[in-house]
Amino acid sequence: MQWCRCGMLTQERKAHILAVLQREGRVVAKAVSQTLGLSEDTIRRDLRELAAEGRLQRVHGGALPASPALADFAGRTKVSPEGKIAVGRAAAALVRPGQVVFVDGGTTAVQLARHLPPDLRATVVTHSPSIAVALVDHPTVEVELIGGRLFKHSIVTTGAAAIEAIARIRADLFFMGVTGVHPEAGLTTGDAEEAAVKRALARQSAETVVLASAEKIGAASRYLVLPVAEVSTIVIESRLPQVAASAYTALGVRLLTAK
Amino acid sequence: MQWCRCGMLTQERKAHILAVLQREGRVVAKAVSQTLGLSEDTIRRDLRELAAEGRLQRVHGGALPASPALADFAGRTKVSPEGKIAVGRAAAALVRPGQVVFVDGGTTAVQLARHLPPDLRATVVTHSPSIAVALVDHPTVEVELIGGRLFKHSIVTTGAAAIEAIARIRADLFFMGVTGVHPEAGLTTGDAEEAAVKRALARQSAETVVLASAEKIGAASRYLVLPVAEVSTIVIESRLPQVAASAYTALGVRLLTAK
DNA sequence: CTTGACTATGCACGAAATTGCACGAATCCT
DNA sequence: AGGATTCGTGCAATTTCGTGCATAGTCAAG
Structure with missing residues (x-):
């Protein structure tokens, strides 16, 4: 040819x-x-x-x-709203009263924010202005915003200022959004700066929970955030086949099915 | 066809x-x-x-x-949309290419953000996640977000972290929103923390421009931000009566009429 | 060198999609 | 209540889509 x-x-x-x-x-x-x-x-x-x-x-x-x-x-908001909503709701139920939680950017995370119980008293720390705006109407959740240079594509702040601010906080949970979840390729995203910020957030958290709507499973993007073994829970949209699930559970990761 | x-x-x-x-x-x-x-x-x-x-x-x-x-x-944005839009548009025209400008929170400031010329290359620094989100679609403006604790009522960050981050930046212009503009009572707002942040922003800016939709003129709130004489320009919705205008111009302030 | 397989491209034709227009019904404003 | 605007549907014109098929060029084997 x-x-x-x-x-x-x-x-x-x-x-x-x-x-x-x-x-x-x-x-x-x-x-x-x-x-x-x-x-x-x-x-x-x-x-x-x-x-x-x-x-x-x-x-x-x-x-x-x-x-x-x-x-x-x-445009991305419409991709698979039901799945993201289900994942967001399931993840929101993981937050205990009084906890301090990091919430990543992304549409799934916005769904998490919307589904936090109305009477939950907790503190949400986020580098996503979208998350902050979504939580404005929540009556009891405190919001702490991480500043920095705005990465418009994902609507999150990045850069040295963000990393620095994150380093001063310790959280109980980090709800992380990614674009790829793969047993061997690990948790991946499409931007190097974003990956660095996610790593900084994970480092400052006792536990990391990955929000994985259906299309992310088995996918891989260009930049590695963390190997799968370093997170404690992955919230998925629907039950995985036994063989696929064991690839994650063998790494010590809990799979939480949203529905 | x-x-x-x-x-x-x-x-x-x-x-x-x-x-x-x-x-x-x-x-x-x-x-x-x-x-x-x-x-x-x-x-x-x-x-x-x-x-x-x-x-x-x-x-x-x-x-x-x-x-x-x-x-x-x-719905909140629509309270008196025409006036705020006019003020926002007039203020947006004050930004020169290459400048670094602080933009305050508030609905009028959101209108400013929306009316920045699409080809303007400038940097917007803001402590309002709403402003940040509004500028996500702007093709050339860089956005820097000031972190801190979210004050939900005004949708801006406040607190020590915000003040500290502001102190590290110097801007050409600061577009300030207030709830009261009065020749003697000065520029006022309803929250002490917010007033402190506004002062910090004004301190770090070469010039301060006040966004004053019609209902703010002649009003006063509980907390003083700055005396009127310390700002350079007030953007107002419509022309003031001669006698009212002179109360401001006598203090060395320029009144800019939006329409 | 010849032959056969394969790919890429262009064309034809029916099916599907998009858009504007017309007309009567529903709704809104004064 | 009356006029004007907006809505919904049917219809026609045009464009675009998908598939099948023919043609041309390349590659590999004989």
Whole structure:
């Protein structure tokens, strides 16, 4: 497989599509076909294949970002709300009165915040302004916000200031969100700074609880946060097959099924 | 006719509707159709579908947020939206490229954040998670969040940690929200901690600009932040009577009328 | 060198989707 | 109550999608 007559490798074409997607946040099939001088069928085929690989989200007329790296926060909220809600509710039930808990950013964590019992007296420490805003209406929970430079993609603060502020606090629990949970690859996320902040939070907590909605299980992202063995609990959406579950329990991790 | 090729994919349009909904707390079908240059039928169809998915609540003429939590926040924002929007927009125009500005909490300040020019390159430092969230969608503005204990009533952080973090930064401008602006009583607010944080922010800024929607003028709250003479500009909603204005200009303060 | 398998691309055609328009009904404002 | 706006549905025009098939080029084996 060498050359197509237009002098562009298939791989190059796909790379071009992804580049356009990254640069402009969208791809229009017809526009690409005109730019490259190829038929729309070819572009549509590429789009289908890229969608099958999960590299983009196919929509009528073209494609939009599907990767967590580019999808905007509002868009991600809809991905699988039921699962995230269930995981968030199950995790919220783990908080005991009087505890100080770290809550990570992310949509699942927002669900956790919303499902904290209305009469719970506890302190939530978070580096996510979204979590803080979500807890404004809670009558009894105290909120402590970790400052720092805002990483807009995840809506969390990062950087030296954040790490420093975290180092001054010790918490009972840390509810961690990740983008990948894999027995061997470990707990992973898509940004190095974010991973560092998560590690700092885990280091200052007696226990770490991972919030893992269904699509995260078995996935892996670019940056390792922690090996699976270093957390105490993973909250999952639905029961795993016995064989998959044992891969985690063998590492001393408790699996908590949300529903 | 080439509607579909006008650069707006259906999914993008829905995302836009949801973004407007989140930003402004409501969506008006006609307004969206004019903004996007599409027929109202199309927008109404989108609204129906989004409502069927439970992502918003359909009402006559447009839509409202589905989530009561969001509706609540939006409701507070709407107390006197026109005036606050006008003041926010006028204040946003004061920011020069490359500047570092403190932005206070409050609904007027949120309007400021929303009206920062989309191509403005600047750094916003804020102790309000609401401001941080409002700026997530801004493409070029850097956001630095001041951590601390969350004062839920105003949705800002306060306390020693906040004061300390503020002391490490110097800004060109500070956009301050207050609850009272009075020539003799000065600039006042309803909480002592909040007043202290505002003072700390003013101390670290070259200039302080007060955001004063109409109902604040001539009012006074319990805690003094600063005397009027110590700020450089007060942005007001509409022109004051000559005699009232001179009470401020005599103190060396510039009055900036929003509209 | 020839032949067969394979891939990539383009074209055709029916199916599906999207959009604007028309018209009557429902709803809102004055 | 009356006028105006908005809503919902049906319909037509256009675009886009998916599949099947033909063509061209490449690779590997004989």
